[in-house]
Amino acid sequence: MKLFLQLFLLFFTWFNLSATTAFSKFAFPSYSLSFPKSNNQKIESEVKIGVCNFARSGIYENSISQKVVLWESSVLENRAREGNVNVVRGAGSLAQSLTGALKSSYNKLIASGLNAVEEANVIKLFNTENKLVAEIANSKLVFKYSGYSGDIAMVEGKSTAVFGRFNDPIHGGGTKEFIQNPNKVYETGANPNGINILNIQDWTWPKNETWVIESANRGDIIRFISDPTSPSNIFKNGINGERTVTGLEIQTLETLGFVWNPNKFQYIKP
């Protein structure tokens, strides 16, 4: 269309002012240049309107404005964070003051790709998706968990074996919170001052059972992140009869002499 307009104007001008050559009347290309310019101005104007009125204009559909606003927010957020907290990767002053098992755990978590942010007297550890995964405060490493039983505090020198459904249908969360975390923050087996979660590529119940027995015999903290008293976690039909794998794990622990402690969310040996 633009080409047609150019050609039309060229011939129109030429025929009306036939004493001169077409080249001397070559002013009209400025029209063709002005078109994209005005288009750009329109876009710029839309962006400005979008930024100014984002909150009230329902401009979510305007992807350009949205991108600009999101970019501006992230810049502001980063500047705020730079101003108030110390974003570190293994070398902050709090991190340097860590010692012993806590220091080893911290180094391991940083090596897994977590980013440390020091805020007041707390070291916060974020995964690569910027989700808070763990905190170190008062010489304690605590893994954040929003499902049944809440956060999981580590005990120095002991592994914490984490039991539960992969995808907790009652309280949300489940072991997937750790297994599907983009950064591997656990081990399968002994992990002093850290989490021990079952993750094996050739899963069978006998191997699962061996993991339960070994964890129990090693003296791991036996921590449940799904409710082990709920029939729907224990039985396949949610009532009775055939057990789920979590139900079988509970049975194994009870056979080993462990008893459920609802205050600690742990199976303990009396």
Place this chain on the structure above:
Amino acid sequence: MTTEIQNYIKVKFHSDAHNFVQSIIEKVYENEWGVGKEQLAMSLLKLSNGSIDKLLSYFPIIDPRDIIMEAS
């Protein structure tokens, strides 16, 4: 996705459903489950026995271990 899984889909499911079933199984391969991905994919296909409805009934997966246990 292995050839074995692809062949299993071709043998067990109606030809119209092949692409759909493959897309579901690909999702299994995209995530970590605490068990083998191949193992879980094959268990889902075996339990479904050619039925898309049955296959979909396992989603969302509550515990992949229960699925493998049931399939074995």
